[in-house]
Amino acid sequence: xNKLTVSLSPHVHSxxxxxxxxxxxxxxxVPALLCxxxxxxxxxxxxxxxxxxxxxxxxxxxxxxxxxxxxxxVTDGSAILTGVLLAFNLPSNLPLWIVVIGxxxxxxxxxxxxxxxxxxxxxxxxxxxxxxxxxFPVQMTTWPKPMMGFFNLxxxxxxxxxxxxxxxxxxxxxxxxxxxxxxxxxFLSMLTGNTGGCMGEVCELALLIGFFYMLYKKIITWHxxxxxxxxxxxxxxxxxxxxxxxxxxxxxxxxxxxxLGAIFMATDYVTSPMSKKGQLVYxxxxxxxxxxxxxxxxxxxxxxxxxxxxxxxxPLINNYFKPKRFGEVVKK
Amino acid sequence: MKTFRIGGVHPAxxxxxxxxxxxxxxxxxxxxxxxxxxxxxPATPIVKKGDKVxxxxxxADAGGFVSAxxxxxxxxxxxxxxxxxxxxxxxxxxxxITVEGDEWESSIDRSPDLVHIDKVYELEAKDIIxxxxxxxxxxxxxxxxxxxxxxxxxxxxxxxxVIINAVECEPYLTSDHRLMLEHPDEILxxxxxxxxxxxxxxxxxxxxxxxxxxxxxxxxxxxxxxxxANIEVVPLKVKYPQGGxxxxxxxxxxxxxxxxxxxxxxxxxxxxxxxxxxxxxxxxMKNKPLFERIVTVTGKSLSHPSNLxxxxxxxxxxxxxxxxxxxxxxxxxxxxxxxxxxALLNTDVPICKGSSGVLIMNDKESKRSSVQPCxxxxxxVSACPMGLEPFLLSKLAEAExxxxxxxxxxxxCIECGSCQxxxxxxxxxxxxxxxxxxxxMGIIRARHAK
Numbered sequence: 001x002n003k004l005t006v007s008l009s010p011h012v013h014s015x016x017x018x019x020x021x022x023x024x025x026x027x028x029x030v031p032a033l034l035c036x037x038x039x040x041x042x043x044x045x046x047x048x049x050x051x052x053x054x055x056x057x058x059x060x061x062x063x064x065x066x067x068x069x070x071x072x073x074v075t076d077g078s079a080i081l082t083g084v085l086l087a088f089n090l091p092s093n094l095p096l097w098i099v100v101i102g103x104x105x106x107x108x109x110x111x112x113x114x115x116x117x118x119x120x121x122x123x124x125x126x127x128x129x130x131x132x133x134x135x136f137p138v139q140m141t142t143w144p145k146p147m148m149g150f151f152n153l154x155x156x157x158x159x160x161x162x163x164x165x166x167x168x169x170x171x172x173x174x175x176x177x178x179x180x181x182x183x184x185x186x187f188l189s190m191l192t193g194n195t196g197g198c199m200g201e202v203c204e205l206a207l208l209i210g211f212f213y214m215l216y217k218k219i220i221t222w223h224x225x226x227x228x229x230x231x232x233x234x235x236x237x238x239x240x241x242x243x244x245x246x247x248x249x250x251x252x253x254x255x256x257x258x259x260l261g262a263i264f265m266a267t268d269y270v271t272s273p274m275s276k277k278g279q280l281v282y283x284x285x286x287x288x289x290x291x292x293x294x295x296x297x298x299x300x301x302x303x304x305x306x307x308x309x310x311x312x313x314x315p316l317i318n319n320y321f322k323p324k325r326f327g328e329v330v331k332k
Numbered sequence: 333m334k335t336f337r338i339g340g341v342h343p344a345x346x347x348x349x350x351x352x353x354x355x356x357x358x359x360x361x362x363x364x365x366x367x368x369x370x371x372x373x374p375a376t377p378i379v380k381k382g383d384k385v386x387x388x389x390x391x392a393d394a395g396g397f398v399s400a401x402x403x404x405x406x407x408x409x410x411x412x413x414x415x416x417x418x419x420x421x422x423x424x425x426x427x428x429i430t431v432e433g434d435e436w437e438s439s440i441d442r443s444p445d446l447v448h449i450d451k452v453y454e455l456e457a458k459d460i461i462x463x464x465x466x467x468x469x470x471x472x473x474x475x476x477x478x479x480x481x482x483x484x485x486x487x488x489x490x491x492x493x494v495i496i497n498a499v500e501c502e503p504y505l506t507s508d509h510r511l512m513l514e515h516p517d518e519i520l521x522x523x524x525x526x527x528x529x530x531x532x533x534x535x536x537x538x539x540x541x542x543x544x545x546x547x548x549x550x551x552x553x554x555x556x557x558x559x560x561a562n563i564e565v566v567p568l569k570v571k572y573p574q575g576g577x578x579x580x581x582x583x584x585x586x587x588x589x590x591x592x593x594x595x596x597x598x599x600x601x602x603x604x605x606x607x608x609x610x611x612x613x614x615x616x617m618k619n620k621p622l623f624e625r626i627v628t629v630t631g632k633s634l635s636h637p638s639n640l641x642x643x644x645x646x647x648x649x650x651x652x653x654x655x656x657x658x659x660x661x662x663x664x665x666x667x668x669x670x671x672x673x674x675a676l677l678n679t680d681v682p683i684c685k686g687s688s689g690v691l692i693m694n695d696k697e698s699k700r701s702s703v704q705p706c707x708x709x710x711x712x713v714s715a716c717p718m719g720l721e722p723f724l725l726s727k728l729a730e731a732e733x734x735x736x737x738x739x740x741x742x743x744x745c746i747e748c749g750s751c752q753x754x755x756x757x758x759x760x761x762x763x764x765x766x767x768x769x770x771x772x773m774g775i776i777r778a779r780h781a782k
Binding site: 004005006007008009010011012013014016017018020021073076078116117118119221269270271272273274275276322323324325326327328 | 338341343344421503578582588589590591594662663664665666670671672673674675676677678691693697698699700701704705706707708709710711713714716717718719720721723724741744747749750752753754755756757758762763766
């Protein structure tokens with residue numbers, strides 16, 4: 001007879017794995033990725049490829065040469081995911097050497113410094129974007145207009161709807177012009193992504209398809225995205241009622257990186273809270289901060305900073321918002 | 333459909349033997365009876381080498397109140413009083429009996445006739461409990477807690493209902509399912525006896541919806557039986573670990589037992605396994621002590637997965653042989669189900685009161701995957717039926733931070749394995765939590781001893 005394996009229960013496993021989850025998220029990103037290729041052409045493809053390649057290479061090199069790990073863990077898909085998400089947060093005409101810097105910062109500094117997968121405090125892709133936004137403000141806010149021809153790498157550029165909204169709020173000389181330009185951008189074209197912006201964030205419809213796919217596959221739960229979107233809608237709605245020059249709440253929902261952030265960034269396993277209660281608190285805080293930054297902050301876009309700020313609060317949220325223990329439920 | 337409210341997982345059911353009717357297993361050549369087959373003090377042998385015993389002869393007395401006597405399941409001669417490695421993996425004192433013929437104690441009623449409760453209406457609660465105690469009955473679901481102790485709740489508590497656990501949420505196991513299909517009347521009589529023992533007017537039988545035939549049959553029988561006892565069949569949505577005592581109470585009567593040391597009776601519930609109800613019937617009405625039980629012998633590579641009526645003390649090897657022999661690719665043998673069962677050291681382990689199944693796993697199924705870093709996906713938190721944070725408890729155990737482990741309610745863990753089952757990183761969550769739990773329990777006991 002063979003030697004028997006003796007181990008503790010449970011003796012069966014669900015079959016879930018880290019890579020299944022990572023590749024599941026990547027599949028959910030495919031619709032938005034295809035949209036970005038359609039809208040922004042070759043530039044988007046190049047940025048994506050360079051970003052993914054630099055992320056994977058950087059993680060592999062640090063694992064192998066600095067941490068001397070035998071298992072270099074790049075096959076789990078997490079570095080690829082960071083690469084795609086970083087690319088999604090960049091304009092498609094960004095010089096490729098800047099993309100490489102962003103990727104190295106995201107993986108090398110934000111992820112691997114803390115010990116690699118599962119250990120980082122901040123979302124690597126978002127931290128990479130924030131780093132680039134502060135370091136290269138001009139390149140990072142020059143948005144190509146969509147549908148300008150596939151091979152047209154020097155496409156005409158224009159302001160994003162969020163930047164126009166900001167102009168309107170600020171008032172002054174350019175407010176009227178911004179308002180009229182904004183008037184041409186309707187809800188539908190913002191929903192389908194026919195506006196300027198980061199390559200992955202423009203097509204909210206494609207992002208929503210990814211959201212439902214991830215819900216269906218049980219990769220994420222509804223708690224974080226829905227609490228963010230609902231908070232933004234309510235808070236922005238109140239502001240709009242109080243002062244009509246503030247953008248309508250439905251425009252807030254489909255502009256900037258809100259959907260991308262709520263669905264793919266804030267739900268990052270490693271940097272979001274563990275309990276459902278904690279996830280709701282986290283989502284509400286992100287939604288609130290996003291509107292605050294969009295309305296009164298220096299940047300037109302508040303999503304990435306809101307998420308990064310709340311990333312820092314996650315350990316605290318985990319400490320204070322425990323799951324409901326069995327037996328604590330109120331007796332009916 | 334009802335189910336428990338916190339956590340839970342859905343392991344593949346693999347009920348390979350659900351269509352197989354119960355067959356009696358053959359007699360062993362030598363039957364081995366470990367003295368510690370239950371929670372509490374081990375039993376004390378009252379036979380010695382050379383003594384003659386019959387089927388149903390008492391061979392060991394209870395070692396205390398929380399303990400149970402043990403009866404011979406075979407007739408023959410006591411070979412020796414020695415030790416045996418049981419399902420726990422440790423050597424335990426045991427009585428070996430060489431089997432000769434099959435002669436039963438004359439006091440046991442071996443007729444198949446159903447004895448109805450109204451024939452013994454004069455039986456009082458304490459008589460029933462005394463008979464159960466004397467028959468050596470323990471929880472048949474696997475925990476093996478002496479049944480008479482459960483039926484004697486501490487003074488001041490007020491049982492309001494009996495809940496019969498017929499959930500059988502462990503994958504692969506089908507012994508309770510078959511028992512319900514083949515002995516529904518005896519089960520109802522047993523439930524009525526249990527109700528009488530704790531003086532309640534209501535009983536529920538919780539059955540998961542993957543056993544529609546059992547739900548149908550038991551409901552029909554319970555309706556007819558209604559004039560004798562108020563027994564209601566409650567179909568439950570399939571979810572593991574619904575057979576956990578606290579989860580079952582929550583599912584059936586929507587009340588949650590507070591954290592330990594609170595007992596189920598604190599919310600009025602007395603929980604008994606369906607197999608226990610059957611054993612209670614046999615003990616009280618047929619004068620038959622507990623010496624045989626139904627065992628599911630199963631596994632994907634096994635040629636004939638079966639449900640066998642097994643005399644206790646039969647070595648598992650014999651049951652495996654009766655089901656087509658040990659497959660070539662065997663990698664692990666489990667006593668019980670795959671979620672909470674114990675991996676066995678060898679196939680000589682005898683069937684005991686709590687052996688609900690023998691599960692043969694092949695090489696591939698037997699190995700764990702390599703461990704990856706925790707990605708903080710919180711799937712273990714969602715899966716935990718006790719509302720704990722397995723990722724945190726396992727890390728605290730690793731760091732040997734027992735104080736914080738206690739604060740984070742590690743002692744509430746029911747060791748169901750849902751966390752480890754669901755972990756995408758294949759982390760040994762429950763291994764570590766068990767370590768934390770047992771250490772913290774030790775610390776708490778030491779504190780109370782002072």
